[in-house]
Every structure is written in C-alpha cells, then in structure tokens.
Amino acid sequence: DTAVSQTPKYLVTQMGNDKSIKCEQNLGHDTMYWYKQDSKKFLKIMFSYNNKELIINETVPNRFSPKSPDKAHLNLHINSLELGDSAVYFCASSQDTGYEQYFGPGTRLTVT
Amino acid sequence: AQKITQTQPGMFVQEKEAVTLDCTYDTSDQSYGLFWYKQPSSGEMIFLIYQGSYDEQNATEGRYSLNFQKARKSANLVISASQLGDSAMYFCAISGQVYNFNKFYFGSGTKLNVKP
Numbered sequence: 001d002t003a004v005s006q007t008p009k010y011l012v013t014q015m016g017n018d019k020s021i022k023c024e025q026n027l028g029h030d031t032m033y034w035y036k037q038d039s040k041k042f043l044k045i046m047f048s049y050n051n052k053e054l055i056i057n058e059t060v061p062n063r064f065s066p067k068s069p070d071k072a073h074l075n076l077h078i079n080s081l082e083l084g085d086s087a088v089y090f091c092a093s094s095q096d097t098g099y100e101q102y103f104g105p106g107t108r109l110t111v112t
Numbered sequence: 113a114q115k116i117t118q119t120q121p122g123m124f125v126q127e128k129e130a131v132t133l134d135c136t137y138d139t140s141d142q143s144y145g146l147f148w149y150k151q152p153s154s155g156e157m158i159f160l161i162y163q164g165s166y167d168e169q170n171a172t173e174g175r176y177s178l179n180f181q182k183a184r185k186s187a188n189l190v191i192s193a194s195q196l197g198d199s200a201m202y203f204c205a206i207s208g209q210v211y212n213f214n215k216f217y218f219g220s221g222t223k224l225n226v227k228p
Contacts, residue, residue: 033216040220041151041201041220041221042220042221043203043218044218045215048213048215050213056213056215088155090157097213098214099145100145101147101216102159103149103156103159105155106155108155
C-alpha cells in the first residue's frame with residue numbers, strides 16, 4: 001500500500017490553464033505539506049496543514065490554492081499556469097509538525 | 113530563522129568504502145530536529161535518519177549514521193560500505209519553530225556517485 005500518493009505523476013499543460021494535483025496519505029498523520037522542487041533540485045515549502053488547518057503559507061502566488069477536505073487529503077489547485085510554475089511538486093505528511101516527513105512520488109508539471 | 117548548508121554539490125566514492133556527507137546548520141532554537149533524505153534518480157524522497165537536538169547519542173539506521181556535533185552545529189551523514197544503489201542526491205534538513213509549529217528547512221543537496 002502506498003503511504004503518500006499523488007495524482008497525476010506527470011502533467012503537461014499550456015500557459016493560462018488551470019490544473020489540480022491530488023494528494024492522499026494513509027498513515028493517519030495530522031500534518032500535510034506541499035513542496036516545490038525546481039530544476040536545481042532546491043526544495044521549498046509552499047504550504048502546510050495541521051488537522052485540516054493552514055499553518056504555513058509561504059510567499060506563494062495567489063494562483064496556488066491548497067484545499068484539505070479531511071486530514072488524509074491535501075490538494076493543490078493552480079490557476080493561470082505560467083512557464084515558471086514548471087517544477088516537481090511533492091506532497092508530504094508527518095505525524096505532527098517537527099516529525100520526519102514522508103513524501104509522495106512527486107508530480108512533474110511542465111507548462112508550455 | 114533556520115538555515116542548512118551543504119557545501120559539497122557532488123561527491124564520488126568507491127563501492128564498499130565509507131563516505132561522509134557534510135551538513136552544517138544555524139538555529140536559535142533550543143529544541144530542533146535534524147533529518148537526512150535520499151532522492152535517487154527516480155525522483156522519490158526517502159527519509160533516512162533523524163537526530164534530536166537533545167539526543168546524546170548519534171543516530172544510526174543500518175549503514176547510515178549521523179555524526180552530530182552540537183557545538184559545531186554540524187550533522188554529517190556517514191554511509192558505511194557504499195553500494196551502487198547509494199548513488200543519489202542527499203538532502204539535510206532541520207525543523208525549526210515557527211509560532212506554535214515546526215517548519216522544515218532543506219539544504220541544497222549533495223549528489224553522491226558510487227563508482228564500481
């Protein structure tokens with residue numbers, strides 16, 4: 001059983017489109033995250049949810065909107081996609097903040 | 113704010129030898145955690161090892177050990193008996209307090225190549 005799953009694994013789309021990435025964890029964790037990994041492999045936190053509440057919201061354009069319908073799911077919706085949004089997006093979860101995080105397989109987003 | 117520095121962008125090691133990946137950090141927190149992750153070419157992020165700031169003994173997990181030197185603010189990863197499958201990017205991370213929660217800060221990574 002996959003602990004943290006993301007769909008889709010690959011996403012190719014055109015500038016200006018709106019897309020969503022879904023994330024689910026079956027570990028019973030209370031905290032979930034979205035990270036962006038750029039072409040230089042640098043990992044940057046975007047959002048963090050604890051018990052469905054947004055606790056960390058980094059300097060991310062308003063075009064990015066996370067939604068957590070329950071503790072096991074954290075989806076990421078992106079409006080008006082831009083070329084600079086091309087990256088790998090990772091979902092992760094942890095028992096609580098400060099504990100080791102378990103990552104999903106990543107979603108490679110390519111904006112053309 | 114917390115900061116993680118990995119000064120080795122790339123390293124080579126001969127198969128079956130040990131290798132040390134460097135990680136230094138900066139934090140004003142009294143309590144924090146240090147983590148190492150592996151990212152193979154397939155892309156997934158794999159949690160390897162954790163060290164708490166109050167742990168007196170260095171953490172070990174199989175062939176991985178964390179050389180924790182608190183006074184020097186370093187948390188180096190030691191991989192013993194390297195295997196070809198150890199070739200990957202390795203990231204060091206620190207958890208730091210932000211209001212009532214903790215936040216992870218990742219280093220820029222070290223690319224390890226294990227030579228046969």
